[in-house]
Amino acid sequence: MSEKLNRREVVAALLHERSDLLVVAGLGAPAYDVAACGDSPRDFPLWGAMGGAAMIGLGLASAQPQQRVLVLTGDGEMLMGLGSLATIGTQRPPNLRIVVLDNERYGETGQQRTHTGMGVDLTAVAQACGIAHATTIHHAATLPDLRHAIHTLNDTLFAVIKVSPVTEPKVLPPRDGPFLTHRFRTALLGERVAVNG
Numbered sequence: 001m002s003e004k005l006n007r008r009e010v011v012a013a014l015l016h017e018r019s020d021l022l023v024v025a026g027l028g029a030p031a032y033d034v035a036a037c038g039d040s041p042r043d044f045p046l047w048g049a050m051g052g053a054a055m056i057g058l059g060l061a062s063a064q065p066q067q068r069v070l071v072l073t074g075d076g077e078m079l080m081g082l083g084s085l086a087t088i089g090t091q092r093p094p095n096l097r098i099v100v101l102d103n104e105r106y107g108e109t110g111q112q113r114t115h116t117g118m119g120v121d122l123t124a125v126a127q128a129c130g131i132a133h134a135t136t137i138h139h140a141a142t143l144p145d146l147r148h149a150i151h152t153l154n155d156t157l158f159a160v161i162k163v164s165p166v167t168e169p170k171v172l173p174p175r176d177g178p179f180l181t182h183r184f185r186t187a188l189l190g191e192r193v194a195v196n197g
Contacts, residue, residue: 057071
């Protein structure tokens with residue numbers, strides 16, 4: 001029987017000694033899991049736009065090819081943005097990593113089962129879209145290899161991690177969109193310099 005991992009522990013393991021990794025956190029539990037690891041200006045948690053996390057990651061990875069970009073999202077959010085995998089598969093930015101925390105539930109709306117709990121295989125979808133480095137993880141022993149790949153692989157990476165549907169306490173990141181945008185931009189590009197004239 002497959003082991004169901006603790007999502008909060010998984011995220012803590014993946015973000016341990018994260019260096020300069022840029023993190024886009026899908027709305028809901030993934031954003032809370034990232035915030036539980038500490039609030040970083042290099043984190044961009046989504047408070048809306050369900051289904052958009054992977055595309056935001058693609059845009060960021062394309063605009064900043066020297067930066068490693070990690071999208072941490074949930075299965076419900078990824079299911080809503082399935083079309084993004086086709087676009088990512090054609091672009092294949094070598095600095096983009098997408099990790100789906102798959103508890104087979106819509107956690108924000110009452111723990112209803114998602115399609116992944118009824119046989120839909122997101123890893124197979126990613127592979128069919130041209131993402132060669134796509135895997136499903138069931139065991140904690142595999143996490144160090146995934147963490148290493150996040151920091152070293154020179155290709156698009158997609159991983160589904162099967163996690164328990166147990167609800168963790170909410171750790172809320174900042175909710176002010178303009179503040180988050182400015183903070184993230186400043187962490188990435190530095191302060192804007194005013195030009196007179």
